[in-house]
Amino acid sequence: MKAMNQKIDNRLELRNIRPTAMRQLVYDVLDKNKKALSLYEIEQQFEDVDRSTIFRTLKTFQDNYLIHSIDDGTGAVKYALCDEECTCQPDDLHIHFLCTKCGQTNCLKNMPVPKMDLPQGFSFESANFVIKGICSICRK
Amino acid sequence: MKAMNQKIDNRLELRNIRPTAMRQLVYDVLDKNKKALSLYEIEQQFEDVDRSTIFRTLKTFQDNYLIHSIDDGTGAVKYALCDEECTCQPDDLHIHFLCTKCGQTNCLKNMPVPKMDLPQGFSFESANFVIKGICSICRK
DNA sequence: GTAACTTTGCAATACTGTTGCACAATCTTT
DNA sequence: AAAGATTGTGCAACAGTATTGCAAAGTTAC
Ligand SMILES: [Mn+2]
Ligand SMILES: [Mn+2]
Ligand SMILES: [Zn+2]
Ligand SMILES: [Zn+2]
Numbered sequence: 001m002k003a004m005n006q007k008i009d010n011r012l013e014l015r016n017i018r019p020t021a022m023r024q025l026v027y028d029v030l031d032k033n034k035k036a037l038s039l040y041e042i043e044q045q046f047e048d049v050d051r052s053t054i055f056r057t058l059k060t061f062q063d064n065y066l067i068h069s070i071d072d073g074t075g076a077v078k079y080a081l082c083d084e085e086c087t088c089q090p091d092d093l094h095i096h097f098l099c100t101k102c103g104q105t106n107c108l109k110n111m112p113v114p115k116m117d118l119p120q121g122f123s124f125e126s127a128n129f130v131i132k133g134i135c136s137i138c139r140k
Numbered sequence: 141m142k143a144m145n146q147k148i149d150n151r152l153e154l155r156n157i158r159p160t161a162m163r164q165l166v167y168d169v170l171d172k173n174k175k176a177l178s179l180y181e182i183e184q185q186f187e188d189v190d191r192s193t194i195f196r197t198l199k200t201f202q203d204n205y206l207i208h209s210i211d212d213g214t215g216a217v218k219y220a221l222c223d224e225e226c227t228c229q230p231d232d233l234h235i236h237f238l239c240t241k242c243g244q245t246n247c248l249k250n251m252p253v254p255k256m257d258l259p260q261g262f263s264f265e266s267a268n269f270v271i272k273g274i275c276s277i278c279r280k
Numbered sequence: 281g282t283a284a285c286t287t288t289g290c291a292a293t294a295c296t297g298t299t300g301c302a303c304a305a306t307c308t309t310t
Numbered sequence: 311a312a313a314g315a316t317t318g319t320g321c322a323a324c325a326g327t328a329t330t331g332c333a334a335a336g337t338t339a340c
Contacts, residue, residue: 018337020287039327050289055329057287071213073268075297076327095256100265114254116235121276125240128213129269136261158306160318179297190320195297197318215328216296 011084015064022049026057027066027081036070036078036096036105072098072105072130080107090115093127099135106135151224155204162189166197167206167221176210176218176236176245212238212245212270220247230255233267239275246275 008027009019017023029045030037039058043051058079061067065088070078086092093113098105113129148167149159157163169185170177179198183191198219201207205228210218226232233253238245253269 018286020336022288052290052329053288071211073211097258097262108259111256114256116251116254116271118237118271118273119248119276121279122237123273123279124271125273127269127271129267131256131258131264131267133258133263133265136259139261139263158317160305162319180295192298192321193319 011066014084015061015066017060017064017066022053023057023060025049026054026061030067030079030081034106036072036080036107038074038076038078040076042079068092070096070105070107070130071128072096073132074098074103074105078105083109090124090126093129095129095131097135098130098132099138100132101134101138104135105130151206154224155201155206157200157204157206162193163197163200165189166194166201170207170219170221174246176212176220176247178214178216178218180216182219208232210236210245210247210270211268212236213272214238214243214245218245223249230264230266233269236268236270237275238270238272239278240272241274241278244275245270 005024008024008031012019012023012027025046026042029042039051039055042054042058043049046054058067058069062069062079065082065086067079068082068086068088070080072078082088082092091112095108095111095113096105097108108131113127115124118124145164148164148171152159152163152167165186166182169182179191179195182194182198183189186194198207198209202209202219205222205226207219208222208226208228210220212218222228222232231252235248235251235253236245237248248271253267255264258264
């Protein structure tokens with residue numbers, strides 16, 4: 001237990017985020033679930049934590065590149081941990097997969113968002129590439 | 141005027157949509173603006189039309205492949221006319237571009253969504269690929 | 281220990297999307 | 311043309327998600 005908290009604290013401090021109890025808990029939830037979670041889903045995993053606190057925790061995490069957000073079209077933005085070296089730059093972008101059966105959204109971290117040649121005069125800043133279909137678990 | 145209404149009526153009837161006054165108007169707005177529009181933006185272009193009527197009009201249009209929807213991450217879904225031959229199948233999917241300066245979302249109809257090899261066990265149904273950056277107008 | 285700063289909880293609000301229901305319009309049948 | 315069936319529209323209410331103001335609690339710096 002101590003070791004795990006130590007590990008979480010390190011991850012937070014590497015991103016210049018003060019490791020409060022709340023933040024440790026939210027980080028832990030995102031770490032244990034191996035998929036992207038919405039604010040509501042995170043809230044469900046606690047007994048008595050205020051939504052706005054989680055909301056601001058996620059905002060802090062995102063501002064410091066500890067997590068990234070995914071808009072998968074379900075209406076709720078989802079969040080997932082970034083890799084250790086991630087700075088949420090174009091090269092860090094990857095495709096996400098939304099299963100239309102179970103509703104889970106997963107990072108496809110080994111599938112980078114392909115670089116496209118934009119029409120003349122357009123410049124690239126960022127991208128959101130979500131593929132919808134049936135995931136390997138639901139497929140079985 | 142008559143000619144235009146005739147053209148609109150044809151487009152609607154080709155999709156098995158009865159051409160009511162409301163539907164002609166909404167189609168016309170989508171046709172004249174050369175970009176994707178949100179429900180709210182469409183509502184703004186009328187004096188006294190109910191939002192739920194526009195909402196249901198858009199739903200009818202989308203159910204019949206007259207328009208497609210884009211979730212560009214701004215919080216509001218946007219809608220744009222489909223091409224005449226479109227059936228909103230994987231081959232009809234194209235990339236969309238959201239300008240972070242002017243907020244406009246455009247169809248890049250000559251940029252199909254690239255087909256990606258998914259991990260074992262995943263199947264493809266649909267995709268949403270939105271690129272964010274500066275558009276050619278704002279770039280000038 | 282006190283002051284300054286940060287984090288949290290609560291409540292209220294904004295924004296977008298969606299539905300129930302009654303009335304109006306249109307179509308179908310006689 | 312009238313009656314009945316179907317479809318479309320307007321209004322109001324509601325649902326779901328995101329966001330903010332403010333005061334209290336906690337933490338850090340001096
Ligand atoms: Mn991801
Ligand atoms: Mn489009
Ligand atoms: Zn699944
Ligand atoms: Zn622009």
